Amino acid sequence: MQVNKRTPSVAIIGAGMTGIMLAIKLCKMGIKKITIIEKKEQPGGTWRENTYPGVACDVPSHMYCYSFAPNPNWSHLFAPGKEILAYFNRVFIEYELAQYTRFNETVTQCIYKDSQWHITTNTEHNLTVDFLFSATGILHQPMLPNISGKEVFSGISMHSAQWDHEVSLTGKKIGVIGTGSSAAQLIPELIKQNNTQVTVFQRTPAWMLGIKNKPYNEQQKQHYRNHPLRTKIVNKILLYLCAKLTTALTKNSFIHKKIIQFFTHQSISYVKKTIQDKKLQKKLIPTYTLGCKRLVINATYYDALNKPNATLETQPIETVVHQGIRTQDGQIHKLDVIIYATGFNPFAYMHPMTLIGRNGVNIEDVWNKKIQAYRSLCIPNFPNFFLMLGPHSPIANYSMIEISEKQANWAINLIKSWQHHKLDIIEAKPEAMKVWCEMLNKKKHNTVWASGCQSWYLDKDGDPITWPDTWTNWVALMRQPNLKDFR
Numbered sequence: 001m002q003v004n005k006r007t008p009s010v011a012i013i014g015a016g017m018t019g020i021m022l023a024i025k026l027c028k029m030g031i032k033k034i035t036i037i038e039k040k041e042q043p044g045g046t047w048r049e050n051t052y053p054g055v056a057c058d059v060p061s062h063m064y065c066y067s068f069a070p071n072p073n074w075s076h077l078f079a080p081g082k083e084i085l086a087y088f089n090r091v092f093i094e095y096e097l098a099q100y101t102r103f104n105e106t107v108t109q110c111i112y113k114d115s116q117w118h119i120t121t122n123t124e125h126n127l128t129v130d131f132l133f134s135a136t137g138i139l140h141q142p143m144l145p146n147i148s149g150k151e152v153f154s155g156i157s158m159h160s161a162q163w164d165h166e167v168s169l170t171g172k173k174i175g176v177i178g179t180g181s182s183a184a185q186l187i188p189e190l191i192k193q194n195n196t197q198v199t200v201f202q203r204t205p206a207w208m209l210g211i212k213n214k215p216y217n218e219q220q221k222q223h224y225r226n227h228p229l230r231t232k233i234v235n236k237i238l239l240y241l242c243a244k245l246t247t248a249l250t251k252n253s254f255i256h257k258k259i260i261q262f263f264t265h266q267s268i269s270y271v272k273k274t275i276q277d278k279k280l281q282k283k284l285i286p287t288y289t290l291g292c293k294r295l296v297i298n299a300t301y302y303d304a305l306n307k308p309n310a311t312l313e314t315q316p317i318e319t320v321v322h323q324g325i326r327t328q329d330g331q332i333h334k335l336d337v338i339i340y341a342t343g344f345n346p347f348a349y350m351h352p353m354t355l356i357g358r359n360g361v362n363i364e365d366v367w368n369k370k371i372q373a374y375r376s377l378c379i380p381n382f383p384n385f386f387l388m389l390g391p392h393s394p395i396a397n398y399s400m401i402e403i404s405e406k407q408a409n410w411a412i413n414l415i416k417s418w419q420h421h422k423l424d425i426i427e428a429k430p431e432a433m434k435v436w437c438e439m440l441n442k443k444k445h446n447t448v449w450a451s452g453c454q455s456w457y458l459d460k461d462g463d464p465i466t467w468p469d470t471w472t473n474w475v476a477l478m479r480q481p482n483l484k485d486f487r
Ligand SMILES: Cc1cc2nc3c(=O)[nH]c(=O)nc-3n(C[C@H](O)[C@H](O)[C@H](O)COP(=O)(O)OP(=O)(O)OC[C@H]3O[C@@H](n4cnc5c(N)ncnc54)[C@H](O)[C@@H]3O)c2cc1C
Pocket: 013, 014, 015, 016, 017, 018, 019, 037, 038, 039, 040, 043, 044, 045, 046, 047, 050, 055, 056, 057, 058, 059, 064, 105, 106, 107, 108, 135, 136, 137, 138, 139, 140, 182, 350, 353, 388, 389, 398, 399, 400, 401, 404
C-alpha cells in the first residue's frame, strides 16, 4: 500500500548564516511550512552584531560563502564584515525568505509535547511545529573577563561585539583587553585614529600568520564573474587546503608535527621580521603549541604595535579601577575607554532560552555534567530537535559555512526518512549517544587543543569542545545518518 509522504512544519531559531541556509535547503526539498524566528530586526547574525573597526573574516572569502551562492565580487582576500553582512542579506532577499521570517521576536521557551514542539516567544504569537532547529550561533553571547571592578570604571566600556559608533575615540586613552582574532583586527584601527594612546593588555600572545589582506581588482572580479566554475574550484581548493591544515592539529604523527613546526617557524620569522624591539618580540612569541588556541590570521597587528602610541602590557590585570586598570605590579593605567575583545561564551548555545524535552527533561539538567550531543546535533529525550554547530562540531580555522551546510544536509536527510515513514520520531538512542561520547573521549588526547593551553576550545573539564579528529573522518561520518542510531 502506498503511504502518503508527510509534510513537516519546521521552526528555525535565528536568521544568521545557518538559519538562512537551512531555510533555503528545506525550501529546495519542497518543505515550505517554515518559520524563521529572529530576535533582531534583520538577518545576518554575527555580521550584523560585530561592527567594530577592522572586522573581517579570517578565512579567505572565497571559502566563506554558501556552496549554492558563490560570490565572484569579494573585494578582498578576507572580506570586511559589512560586505559579508551584505552577502547574507542578498541571499536572504534572493531566496525570498522574508515571507517565512518573524523578526524582532525572541524565542524564550520550547517544550516537546504530544510529538510536537511548542514554541513561546516574547510576543503573543506562539507556534507549534513538528521539527525545531536551533541556529542561534556559537559566537553570539559576548563574554566579559572575570576581572573585579568593571562596574566602577568612570570611562566608557564596550565589548568588541557591541560597538558603540557614537563614541568618539579621537585623542582618547584606550585599553584593549584580549589578543585574539577580533583584537588583532581592531587594535591597528584604534592605533591609526587621531591622537589615541592604545594599551593592549595581553594575557597570552597568539600565534599569528601574517597573510596580507590583498584586495581583488575589478579585472580579477570580472574574471571570477565570467568564469563561475573558477569561483567554485577556488572555493574547493581553499576548503581542501584548510582541511589538510586542520588535520595536522588532530593527529600526533611525524608529518603533522612537521606541518605544525613549519607554521611555527613561519610565525616566529614573521614576528622577528616585523618587530625590531627584542623585548617586544619576546612578549609576542607564544610558548604553547601552535594551533592550541585559534590561530590568528592578520598582517597589520604587529606593525601597529611598533607605533609610538601603542603599548603592549603583559603584567596581569589585578582589577579595573575608577580611573582605568591596575596591573599586578601596582601600576594604574589611566584610561578613557576600555574595550573588551574577550570573545564569546561558546557553551551558551541556545541559552538563555528554556528547552524542555520529552517528559519534562530540561536541557540544563542533561548538560549539567557535560555538554554533548550525538553527532553534535541530536540529544536523547529531545526528539525532532537539531542543534546546529553543536558541541564537537569541527570548529577550528575553517569555514563554518561548510560545517553548517554538511550538518544541515545530514539533518534534512533524517527529515526525509521521517517524511517517508522510515522513522516516526527523530531521536538519538542513548546507546548511540554513549558510543559517540566514548569515541570522542578516546580521540581527544590526540589533539593539539588538549596540549596544555587555556582556550575557548576547552570545556570545564579541559576537554576540547571541537571535533577531535580529522576533517575527512568527520565528513565520512556525516555523509549519511545511520537510521539504526535513532528510535
Ligand atoms: C568577529 C567574528 C569573526 C568571524 N570570522 C569567521 C570566519 O572568518 N570564518 C568562519 O567560518 N567563521 C567566522 N566566525 C564565526 C561566525 O559566527 C560563523 O561563521 C557564522 O556567522 C555563524 O552563523 P550562525 O547563523 O550559526 O550564528 P549567528 O551568526 O550567531 O546567528 C545566530 C542568530 O540567532 C539569533 N538568535 C539567537 N538567539 C535567539 C533567540 N532566542 N530567538 C530568536 N533569535 C535568536 C541571533 O540574533 C542571530 O541572528 C566569526 C565570528 C565572529 C564573532
